[in-house]
Amino acid sequence: MSHESGKQGSPQSAAQAEAEREAVHPDALFSEVDACPTLLNISRVTKRLAPQRDDLARVGLKVACVSSFTFDPLKPALELQGLRAGMGIHSYISPYGQYEQELINPSAGLADFRPDVVLVTIRLQDVCRPIYDEFNGMTEDDAKRVLDDWINRLSAALQTYRERASAYILMQNYDLPAVSATGITSRGQLYAQADAIEWANKQLARLAESIDNLYVMDYDGLVARMGRRRWSDPRTEFYARIPIANDHYWPLTGFYIRHLRPLYGLSKKAIVLDADNTLWGGVVGDAGPNGIELGNDFPGNAYVAFQKRILDLHHRGIILAIASKNEPGSVESVLQNHPDMVLRPEHFATTQINWNPKPDNLRQIAEDLNLGLDAFVFMDDSPVECEMMRTALPQVLTIPLPKDPAAYPDIIESLDCFDQWTISAEDRKRGELYKAEAGRREFQRQTVDLPTFYRHLEMQMTLFIDCVAHVARASQMTNRTNQFNMNTIRCSEDDIRKFMAATDHEVITLALRDRFGDNGVVGLAVVRRREEAWTLHLFLMSCRVLGRTVEQTVVRWIKKRAQRAGVKQLTAEFVPTSKNKPFAGFYRECGFNLAGPSSDIQRWECELEGAETDAPDWMAIDIGHPDRQTGT
Amino acid sequence: MDNGQKFRSIVSTILQIPEHEITDDLSSETIDTWDSLNHINLIGAIEQEFGLTLDASTLSQFQSIFKLKAMLAEHGVSV
Structure with missing residues (x-):
């Protein structure tokens, strides 16, 4: 759960040694390290999980650390935190003190390693020592010159590296000292140490704007949170140049991994909540809707605070659902009528309130929402339900709630698995979108045949070409979409901008409205245009709109454009993964033939002469203008 | 887990050797995995598990099992 929980409690007990002999789920082992993040526990759990490493690692990643201090002791924690997030990390640590040489030198170890990600963990204490140790002896000009020199050197090194390699660069910002050099003198009276460090941090933010695929991590915020x-x-620090206290290796490496999750589609997307003793105190079936604990006084106020945090996640784009063992009417009645409920029926995309085993219900919810099981977090106060979920569905991140409801709100705050680098308009209304999706599914069950269903949906598709306003959303879709995605290539916003700027590429984004509402921007195609053939370089669709002929319609529309341009052939790739099975079969359905190997990277071709290019009669299409797009 | 078991578990996990190979003679001179990095890890883990804080000036000492045990005994921990 929390990667930032500090060291608590006593070292390993005999009970834990006992548990060691039994089969334990990875989540339970990770929670043990959270509770007591010692070096021994990190090594012990790494060893225990070694046989499962390949199953847990959904993405293999080469991570290089370019550091101003001795980073080596953090390596085991970094790799274990990575495994927890689904990454099989192979790491490289640059030689001590050679951060600049490593970035600049094309024959350095860093270049040889060819990383996917470079973590730049440079502390200002190590590169501008006087700012921390001798601040009062410096004039404002001295301080500014020292910092300016460093930022210029750093900028040059990063730019040199960027020209040579396209790896993501994640750079930590600079932390303030625990105690100000000027004592109690208030800021504003003089040029303060904090002003100097904050200025440097602003320069880092500017570097992130000017250098592609460079992200800044708020290390200062982490250090402040942890103390x-x-x-x-x-x-x-003095003995071995390891400044970080070893109690903090675990939260620090969790912090680094947290920033990687969204870049590799490993962020969670939905929470499934229990109801009794989770959303409120007591059992509604026993106490009745008026007898549950929820309101202004303890413990009811703790549940209210918990619900508010969950609602806030919902407004960030996290989908909510309920799985509760209850009579359906009782929970619905609380959701609708209880005066102190914060979460209302409209916030839940779907609910499963019945007496079935919860893993079955979670599977049903995943199917209703068309999401993979590994996109889910499950929260329940019952250790038995949690154990059952972990056993039946280990892909789901199961979080057992503690006994004390006062601790509930913090649990939401410390969840670090929902991050995205940007929050788009789609995120803010995602809950509604999924709610509408559940409505459509219900509607589909009622209608007789598919064309009738499609016609009743009254779908209106809007296609945009190189729409700059969609850059953030397009990049986000490449990072989030795993199921209907032809090659799962992740793109940064800069990558998308480059495609838009390239004359031989076009970026097509599509928005969809129907009688149930606006789905927002739900699809992306990047087309490479050559005289002899056009090629789908990227093609993906939010799983929310699958099964409504949207994807086929877009391909037909692209074929029509290609035909008009006098092109004879449309080609595409398919790179199968464990998750994009919904894509398999799609090209054949669209009139493509398999032309290349059928193994790792399949090549598909479609002759355009005589190809079907008209949209189905149930789909209205128009072309969007960048200044009046929908869904942003 | 008693202190002796805990100590063997630390040494065996950090130095990646089976517990039965841990003898008083074992030292940074006799085994490759006891390098400077693992020495820091070993001392760090012993501090964490037994709740000790050693002086920086002593961190480089205790380069054998015999010396580690003597240091722990000085802190009232019998392993």
Whole structure:
């Protein structure tokens, strides 16, 4: 759960040694490390999970660390935190103190390693020491010159590296000292140490704007949360240049991994909640809707606070659902009528309130929402339900709630698995979108045949070409979409902008409205245009709109454009993964033939002469104008 | 887990050797995995598990099992 929980409790007990002999789920092992993040526990759990490593690692990643301090001792924690998030990390640590040489030198170890990600973990303490140790002896000009020199050197090194390699660069910002050099003197009276460091942090933010695929991580925020005073261990800093106290290896590496998750489609998308003793205190079936604990006084206020945090996640784009063992009417009645409920029926995309085993219900919810099981977080106060979920569906991140409801709100705050680098308009209304999707499915069950269903949906598709306003959403879709995705190539916003700017590429985004509402921007195609053939370089569709002929319609529309341009052939690739099975078969359905190997990368071709290019009669199409797009 | 078991578990996990190979003679001179990085890890893990804080000036000492045990005994921990 939390990657940032500090060291608590006593070291390993005999009970844990006992548990060691039994089969334990990875989540339970990770929670043990959260509770007591010692070096021994990190090594012990790494060893225990070694046989499962290949199953847990959904993405293989080469991560290089370019650091101003001795990073090596953090390596085991980094790899284990990666495994927890679904990454099989192979890491490289740059030689001590050679951060600039490594970035600049084309024959350095960093270049040889060819990383997917470079973590730049440079502390300002190590590169501009006087700002921390001798600040009062410096004039404002001295301080600014020292910082400016460093930022220029850093900028040059990063730009040199960027010209040579396209790896993501994740760089930590600079932390303030625990105690200000000027004592109690208030800021504003003079040029303060904090002003100097904050200025440097602003420069880092500017570097992120000017260098492609460079992201800044708020390390200062992490150190502040964990406590600046105890963050460092002067003994290991002086003795071995390891400034970070070893109690913090686990939260620090969890922090780094948290920033990688969204870049590799490993962020969670939905929470399934229990109801009794989770959303409110007590059992509604026993106490009745008026007898549950929910309101202004303890413990009811803790549940209200918990619900507010969940609602806030919902407004960030996280989908909510309920799985509760209850009579259906009782939970619905609380959702609709209880005066102190924060979460209302409209916030839940779907609910499963029945007496079936919860893993079955979760599977049903995943199917209703068309999401993979590994996109889900499950929360329940019952250890038995949690154990059952972990056993039946290990892909789901199961979070057992503690006994004390006062601790519930913090659990939401410390969840670090929902991050995205940008929050788009789609995110803010995603809950509604999925709710509408559940409505459509219900409607589909009622209608007789598919064409009738499609016609009744009254679908209106709007296609945009190189629409700059959709850059963030397009990049986000490449990072989030795993199921209907031809090659699962992840793109940054800069990548998308480059496609838009390239004369031989076009970026097609599509928005969809229907009688149930606006789905927003739900699909992306990047087409490479050559005289002899056009090629689908990227093609993906939000799984929310699958099964409504949207994807076929877009391909027909692209074929028509290609025909008009006098092109004879449309080609495409398919790179099968464990998750994009919904894509298999799609090209054949669209009139493509398999032309290349049928193994890792399939090549498909479609002759355009005589190809079907008209949209089905149930789909209205128009072309969007960048200044009046829908869905943004 | 008693202190002796805990100690063997730390050494065996950090140095990646089976517990039965842990003897008083074992030292950074006799085994490759006991390098400078693992020495820091070993001391760090012992500090964490037994709740100790050693002086920086002593961190580089205790380069054998015999010396580690003596250090722990000085802190009242019998392994």
